[in-house]
Amino acid sequence: MASLRDDIAAFDHMKAELEASHFHDWVVFHCGEFIDVFADFEAAATMAVDRFGNGPYLIRQVGAGPVQLPGGMIFRPAHALDTGGL
Amino acid sequence: MRSIPAGFKSGRKGEGPADLLVRIGPTIRVDIGLKSSSLAGETPDLAEKKVKALIDTGAGGDCIDDELAQRLNLPITEEGEISGVGGRHRAFIYLARLYIPQLDKLLFQRFTGVKLHEGEQWHRVILGRSFLRGYRLVYEGVTGQVEIVESREG
Numbered sequence: 210m211a212s213l214r215d216d217i218a219a220f221d222h223m224k225a226e227l228e229a230s231h232f233h234d235w236v237v238f239h240c241g242e243f244i245d246v247f248a249d250f251e252a253a254a255t256m257a258v259d260r261f262g263n264g265p266y267l268i269r270q271v272g273a274g275p276v277q278l279p280g281g282m283i284f285r286p287a288h289a290l291d292t293g294g295l
Numbered sequence: 296m297r298s299i300p301a302g303f304k305s306g307r308k309g310e311g312p313a314d315l316l317v318r319i320g321p322t323i324r325v326d327i328g329l330k331s332s333s334l335a336g337e338t339p340d341l342a343e344k345k346v347k348a349l350i351d352t353g354a355g356g357d358c359i360d361d362e363l364a365q366r367l368n369l370p371i372t373e374e375g376e377i378s379g380v381g382g383r384h385r386a387f388i389y390l391a392r393l394y395i396p397q398l399d400k401l402l403f404q405r406f407t408g409v410k411l412h413e414g415e416q417w418h419r420v421i422l423g424r425s426f427l428r429g430y431r432l433v434y435e436g437v438t439g440q441v442e443i444v445e446s447r448e449g
Contacts, residue, residue: 264370286375
């Protein structure tokens with residue numbers, strides 16, 4: 210999953226800039242490169258599938274928090290981990 | 296208004312519908328895949344049909360079995376960590392389309408990968424509160440009947 214980790218690293222590199230200018234927008238990264246920003250998830254996902262097929266690619270909402278899962282579990286995206294990333 | 300039953304009609308081995316609802320939980324059948332093979336405007340035709348999905352009001356987001364997601368070759372769009380009563384472990388988020396025929400509802404969204412099959416769970420998908428946002432859930436524990444109904448406000 211090296212490509213996705215490259216995407217996450219690229220996101221982390223641009224995180225401050227994205228949070229300043231695109232807070233709560235959706236961004237797509239592929240092969241370690243920023244591709245584009247979208248107002249909603251479906252637009253981001255449609256573009257990603259059309260251009261990059263089965264991926265992997267990173268689709269992330271700028272500034273989003275963890276997702277609550279069943280049984281009291283939560284999903285924390287890599288950028289939100291206390292350890293500072295992957 | 297469209298609706299879909301999520302309870303049970305009859306049980307086996309002496310179990311009634313109410314017993315099954317306690318043991319298994321509200322369940323619907325869904326189709327899932329990445330791309331529909333039907334034409335635009337037609338009923339979506341996704342790769343995997345009649346997948347058992349648990350309706351879980353205790354979950355915020357939606358989940359898919361990791362093995363099913365990998366078999367369907369769903370794109371991985373995020374990597375992170377799940378933490379909870381079982382400790383912590385790495386997890387992926389997949390992108391998929393999910394179709395519910397009785398509601399004529401097509402979703403195109405993210406699903407967190409969880410080990411449902413490996414954990415010997417009956418369901419392969421979990422739909423949480425984000426799914427229920429547009430519906431009314433009627434839960435009759437005494438009779439074992441559950442219904443998901445379109446909401447006028449949804």
